[in-house]
Amino acid sequence: MVPFSLTAAHGSIHASTKQVGCQPLASKGLNHTEQQAGEFRSSRRLVLLLGIASASSLQRPASATPYKEAENIQYGLSNGNIRPCPGGYNPNCVSTASLNDLYSPVWRSSLTSIATSAQVLDSAVMQSSDKAQIVIKRSMPNAEYLEYEVPGLFGRDFMEFLIKADKGAGGAGEENSEGAIVLYRSIAGNVKYLYPFQTAISDFGAQRKRLEAIRQTLGWRKLGCDLKECFE
Template sequence: MLPIAKPAPKLTLKSTISCTNNPNNYGTNSKPTIWSNNLMSLAIAVALVTPLPSSAIPSLNSKPFSLPSTTTPFSQAQNLPTGLENGKIRPCPSINPGCVSSNPKSSNFAFPWRILGYSSNSAAIQQLQDALLKTQKNVKIQLVEDTPNGQYLEAEVDGGFGRDVLEFLVNGDVVSFRAMATKVTYVYPFTTALGDSKGQEKRIKQIVNELGWYAPSFDSMD
């Protein structure tokens, strides 16, 4: 005689019975649970496939961040501009105390020269070159140029602290000029540049005396 199999015990889930027996619970608890799971899965999927903002990932070609460059009187003094400005000889830079210029905006001002027995701009420029070679050391003519405001001459010579630059503009019988050091010297820890204005004034006087041109001065006006 075969044994009679006993029926398996009936398992019940209280949470399931509670949800299915109560229609109110089915409407309020079950759906939010399903929707919250779906939303969480969707959020994870979006996070995995959505690229990060470009600003958050540094590009290989992007330039490194750098602080704004600061300009100091020393850095400015190492590269002083030359040549005419608005058709005129430039004034002396405030960071170059040894400069002498016939531009009236200069703190160290000198009157323009007057050519005696004037012939032409070209002849005056040639006389200037000859006077430079006779009175200065290691003269190097940098530029001779015709401009709408006259003929311009730029030259470099040996100075007290290195090389000095001399500029002249001949316009008729009037000669404007500027003489200054190409580099300004500082002595640590002082921040004021060393000037050689007396040296520049002496150089200008040597040149004009060699030329025999008239150089007005404040003393001559007394």
């Protein structure tokens, strides 16, 4: 639409300028100075119209809006660790790697074996939802990584777990006598925004509640907490 209007406007102005130039000066009573002023005004108007039309036809460059960022949520480990929550555009998340209100404490497994802890955790996740599906299961030296897809309020949610030996363990390769530690992240796979604002709609703490239910099923405690409430 814009190129058509631009051509029409350009042609109209060009024709108008041409007609003025073809009329005898005597018929308009113009002297040489007035003729130059008229041509200048016509040329200036043409430049302005061309500039406006050209600006309107330019496409706005893509920017990193929350909508775009929410479409590219990153999953998996980052340098061997659980990722923090991208709270800037997806607050429906909890992670042991976050440093704000989206943080959740590490769990301590009641089992010393990392592999056995992963198996027990897998059973608890599957029991938490009949539609839970495992996406990735990867064994690493002294660690197990599990990723699940579960139904969420806005579509799919993803839970990631990293079970590994505590750094306070004895020698290399030895299993911690106090039990393996469990790092995790639970995040909504889809983000809904309150139109026209760029404010994400809350899932009312669904991620934290789901994880807490799994932890209570396992009977594992929160790391760094020795009170009775740590098990409840």
